[in-house]
Amino acid sequence: MNALKVTGLAAAGLLLAITAAMAATPPALYTQTQATAGAAVFAQSCAMCHGADLKGVAGPALVGPAFAAPGNKYTIGSVFTEISQQMPVSAPGSLSHDQYADVMSYILSKNGYPAGTTALSYAADMKSTVPFVSQAQ
Numbered sequence: 190m191n192a193l194k195v196t197g198l199a200a201a202g203l204l205l206a207i208t209a210a211m212a213a214t215p216p217a218l219y220t221q222t223q224a225t226a227g228a229a230v231f232a233q234s235c236a237m238c239h240g241a242d243l244k245g246v247a248g249p250a251l252v253g254p255a256f257a258a259p260g261n262k263y264t265i266g267s268v269f270t271e272i273s274q275q276m277p278v279s280a281p282g283s284l285s286h287d288q289y290a291d292v293m294s295y296i297l298s299k300n301g302y303p304a305g306t307t308a309l310s311y312a313a314d315m316k317s318t319v320p321f322v323s324q325a326q
Contacts, residue, residue, distance in 0.1 A: 215324060217305025218265065218314070219294035224304060227295030230288045234277045243299050248278070252299045257323040265317035269293050273315070286311035300325050 232241065238248030250256045257263050273289040275281050284292070290309045298304065301324025 215302045215322070216319060217303045217307070218317075218319065219290075219297055219302070219304060219309040220306065221304040223291045223294035223309055224298040226287075227291035227293070227298075230284065230292050231295050234284065234288075235292065238278060243296065251296050253323050253325045257300060257321050259320075259322050263321040265293075265297075265319045265321050266315055268296075268321050269314045269317065272296075273311070290314070297321075 231239075231243075235248075235251075238246055239251050240246045243252040244250045257268070269289070272293060273282065273284075273286075277283065290311050293314065294304075294309050297309075300321075
């Protein structure tokens with residue numbers, strides 16, 4: 190094999206390893222307190238359409254690769270914006286900013302994103318370009 194092919198294969202392997210590592214360790218974007226509060230808001234305002242297990246009923250699933258696969262190219266901001274502006278379907282935009290951030294935190298937790306020490310922020314996360322790829326199966 191010539192040196193150019195070996196270098197190209199090594200670069201491709203490195204890119205694959207970096208991509209896998211990024212997918213395996215999503216960033217911590219919310220606090221556990223937010224996710225816990227979000228579970229309660231979700232149960233009251235979202236579960237009737239999206240299911241208590243987030244796997245969908247009348248509304249789509251909000252967990253797993255069918256919801257947030259790498260090919261969907263979702264970002265935290267795009268999902269957060271849709272949730273905060275269009276949900277709940279019976280009263281879009283009716284939750285407080287904190288409630289929307291808490292629900293998003295809960296959804297992130299169920300999709301394999303770890304809790305951290307920095308709270309999810311309504312204004313900043315509407316603009317977030319962090320990829321949203323579910324780690325849940």
